[in-house]
Amino acid sequence: MSAAPRPCLLQAVLAAATVFALAALTLAAWITWRETSVQGWAALGLPWLALDRLAGVHALVPALAAAGVAFALVLAARRVAVLAALGARVRLGLLAHPLSVVLALLGAFVLPGVVARGTRPVPARQAPNVLFVLIDTWRADHTGFLGYERDVSPSLDRLAAEGVVFERAMAQSSWTKPSVATLLTGLTPSKHHAVSQAIPEKPVRAFRLNPRLTTFVELLHGRGWQTAMWSDNPNITPPIGFDQGAEHFRDYFHEPCCPERCGELPEILADVDAWFAEERDASRPFCLYVHVMDAHYPFEPPPEFAGRFDANPSDLQLTGPIVHDYMTGRRSEANLTEERLASLVARYDEELLAVDQRLGAFLERIRREHPNTVIVVSGDHGEEFLEHGNLGHSHALWQELVHVPLLLWAPDLAPARVATQVRLMDVCPTILELVGLPGALPGMQGESLLPVVAGRESADRPAPMEVGGDQKPCWQWRGLSDGRTKLLRREHDLPTLHPIPPIFPDDGAPRPCAHLYDLVRDPRERTNLAAERAADVSALFSELERRGWYTPPETLLGLKASALELDPELTGELSALGYGGGEDETQAP
Numbered sequence: 001m002s003a004a005p006r007p008c009l010l011q012a013v014l015a016a017a018t019v020f021a022l023a024a025l026t027l028a029a030w031i032t033w034r035e036t037s038v039q040g041w042a043a044l045g046l047p048w049l050a051l052d053r054l055a056g057v058h059a060l061v062p063a064l065a066a067a068g069v070a071f072a073l074v075l076a077a078r079r080v081a082v083l084a085a086l087g088a089r090v091r092l093g094l095l096a097h098p099l100s101v102v103l104a105l106l107g108a109f110v111l112p113g114v115v116a117r118g119t120r121p122v123p124a125r126q127a128p129n130v131l132f133v134l135i136d137t138w139r140a141d142h143t144g145f146l147g148y149e150r151d152v153s154p155s156l157d158r159l160a161a162e163g164v165v166f167e168r169a170m171a172q173s174s175w176t177k178p179s180v181a182t183l184l185t186g187l188t189p190s191k192h193h194a195v196s197q198a199i200p201e202k203p204v205r206a207f208r209l210n211p212r213l214t215t216f217v218e219l220l221h222g223r224g225w226q227t228a229m230w231s232d233n234p235n236i237t238p239p240i241g242f243d244q245g246a247e248h249f250r251d252y253f254h255e256p257c258c259p260e261r262c263g264e265l266p267e268i269l270a271d272v273d274a275w276f277a278e279e280r281d282a283s284r285p286f287c288l289y290v291h292v293m294d295a296h297y298p299f300e301p302p303p304e305f306a307g308r309f310d311a312n313p314s315d316l317q318l319t320g321p322i323v324h325d326y327m328t329g330r331r332s333e334a335n336l337t338e339e340r341l342a343s344l345v346a347r348y349d350e351e352l353l354a355v356d357q358r359l360g361a362f363l364e365r366i367r368r369e370h371p372n373t374v375i376v377v378s379g380d381h382g383e384e385f386l387e388h389g390n391l392g393h394s395h396a397l398w399q400e401l402v403h404v405p406l407l408l409w410a411p412d413l414a415p416a417r418v419a420t421q422v423r424l425m426d427v428c429p430t431i432l433e434l435v436g437l438p439g440a441l442p443g444m445q446g447e448s449l450l451p452v453v454a455g456r457e458s459a460d461r462p463a464p465m466e467v468g469g470d471q472k473p474c475w476q477w478r479g480l481s482d483g484r485t486k487l488l489r490r491e492h493d494l495p496t497l498h499p500i501p502p503i504f505p506d507d508g509a510p511r512p513c514a515h516l517y518d519l520v521r522d523p524r525e526r527t528n529l530a531a532e533r534a535a536d537v538s539a540l541f542s543e544l545e546r547r548g549w550y551t552p553p554e555t556l557l558g559l560k561a562s563a564l565e566l567d568p569e570l571t572g573e574l575s576a577l578g579y580g581g582g583e584d585e586t587q588a589p
């Protein structure tokens, strides 16, 4: 037998290794160039590269498989002499040179680790864990530790007594997607662009959290924290971009679900426990995000809580279609007498009590078993119960929609009550500072709250707010509260697929139409002072512009529209929550 094939085979193996290593390096460099704001190789979608392999997080199997494919391709190319047929010569000699192989392999498996270690600080030994709990649709004035007369939050009241309570925290929008994106990024809605409701299969602008932005989950992941997220909200999902930086994301909304109460708090907490038991890597701090949807309508308190605040509840239920009716000016359906409305509010409170009771035990356990944990419990927006003539949320910026509870507990923070007005966009930089990072990163619009907590800063922080996307929600409002006075501007409407329903008393007024409220004397925003205090209107609007927080609605039209592909079966569920595909959208021109 001839000995000639042996060196060829060896050469092919060596050349394949070189080609594979160079390809891996090129791919890594390209992705790094595209995602400059993200640090860490796993965050770049390359968990199998050196750093994670060395860290023992992932097996080398995918890399070996890729090398095998590359090897097979080189062999095949050589056998059929494709390149030779084209007049080229395969320079196996150079690729298979031992020095090339060693350099390429060294580059691919060591360089990423060295670069990543240089750009991704390892968390300090005592770096705290982070637990962020988002209670959807949580009104500040329905919270015990903020003065509500009903006992809806005894457990959270206890945590509040040992933590920091922000009595006047303002959301930057009045529905989930923009508000949570602000919490995660420290940016106003116009800057993070997650402002529109996706309408299945229809091109819509600005409905996704821009992947080039960085959430605090992603930042901490890039710095070595173990990250996980759980969400039952149709907007806080991977297709909308909210899984950035999450090593584990449980999206209940898009999962087929057998049990009736799938995605409710007991199931989520059981899943968090399972994560601790099965996936927790004790060598790293953790960063967890838990999105609780239980208090969002429809208000169906669990049996053990039903009837606590209303022994004879009415048969009225707040559903997506009823909210939709109200928002389209059709108000005949619900026969919404004062008694029936009170019954509805009682059931909302019973839902809040159920959340409190279930969450309370969990938070106690986290504090006991993981005392070095920063805990944030926050609302994303409130709910309207006809205070300004409407139901639900997402259509306006009244106080009942933007004033939300915000509670912070950290091992080194003394209990405090902060009366200063703060913003949800301050939460992200606050978390970063509490875990030992510099706080607000360049470009972030929020600022760390620690100077406020420490009493070094006592002036109300001006709170911008806005609502209105492309198509839905269609009402365009911009606003600024300086803590004492609040400006709201109803802006020009954008062209939409569906008619904009008249639901506000000043719907016919010329736009932009200003509202001005004295929050000290008129906290319920009953008397519009815009006409008599034109100088204040103009000063607040100038402030909004000067700080770079004002974006006219027309700016949206300059963004590229795209469509979200959704399972058609989910469309009905979206409508049930007041989100997405209603009849008017499909029938409108």
Ligand SMILES: [Zn+2]
Residues within 6 Å of the ligand: 136, 137, 175, 176, 177, 380, 381
């Ligand atoms: Zn929400």
